[in-house]
Amino acid sequence: MNALAAYARERLPLPVFAPALAQLAGLAWVASGAPAAALPWCVAVVSLLVVQFRLWDDLEDLDLDRLAHPSRVLTHASLRPFRVALAISIVVAGAAFAASTSTLVAYAGLCLAMLAAYRAVRRRVTDRSWRYGLLLLKYPAFVVLVVTAFGEADVLRAFVAAAITYAAAAGYEAWHTQNGVAS
Numbered sequence: 001m002n003a004l005a006a007y008a009r010e011r012l013p014l015p016v017f018a019p020a021l022a023q024l025a026g027l028a029w030v031a032s033g034a035p036a037a038a039l040p041w042c043v044a045v046v047s048l049l050v051v052q053f054r055l056w057d058d059l060e061d062l063d064l065d066r067l068a069h070p071s072r073v074l075t076h077a078s079l080r081p082f083r084v085a086l087a088i089s090i091v092v093a094g095a096a097f098a099a100s101t102s103t104l105v106a107y108a109g110l111c112l113a114m115l116a117a118y119r120a121v122r123r124r125v126t127d128r129s130w131r132y133g134l135l136l137l138k139y140p141a142f143v144v145l146v147v148t149a150f151g152e153a154d155v156l157r158a159f160v161a162a163a164i165t166y167a168a169a170a171g172y173e174a175w176h177t178q179n180g181v182a183s
Contacts, residue, residue: 003077028146031161049142052089060118136169
């Protein structure tokens with residue numbers, strides 16, 4: 001079996017990610033005020049961002065996962081296809097945001113912020129602070145990126161969508177931690 005496909009089945013299970021993607025894309029679409037025809041674009045871009053940042057997070061946490069989750073696909077697979085997939089996802093997402101210079105700059109800023117967080121902050125904060133605080137901030141950022149891609153955003157609607165997104169992500173993280181669901 002292809003390692004990327006095995007990784008996707010293991011780390012991006014549809015019963016978890018389909019509702020999350022629907023929520024993120026739906027909130028972004030509603031907050032953007034875009035026409036119905038834009039909804040598939042919202043779903044595609046949000047899906048791309050979720051996959052990109054999930055893979056990036058797993059690559060950054062590889063040493064921890066080799067100890068805590070040694071049976072995961074990524075812990076024993078060749079990393080090259082995963083790094084190539086990550087690079088491709090970054091380029092494709094950049095292309096998706098290229099129509100709006102400010103959104104492209106915001107996307108690049110999010111990538112740089114996450115890189116700094118993974119490399120400089122991750123080891124300096126507790127796992128709880130990372131999981132329930134910093135790491136979850138990417139989801140409202142995805143929503144705001146998609147909203148701003150449609151032009152001048154209604155700040156209040158974007159803020160409300162981002163707040164709902166963060167609350168839902170934090171609630172899910174707490175639920176799955178409490179119920180022992182593998183992360």
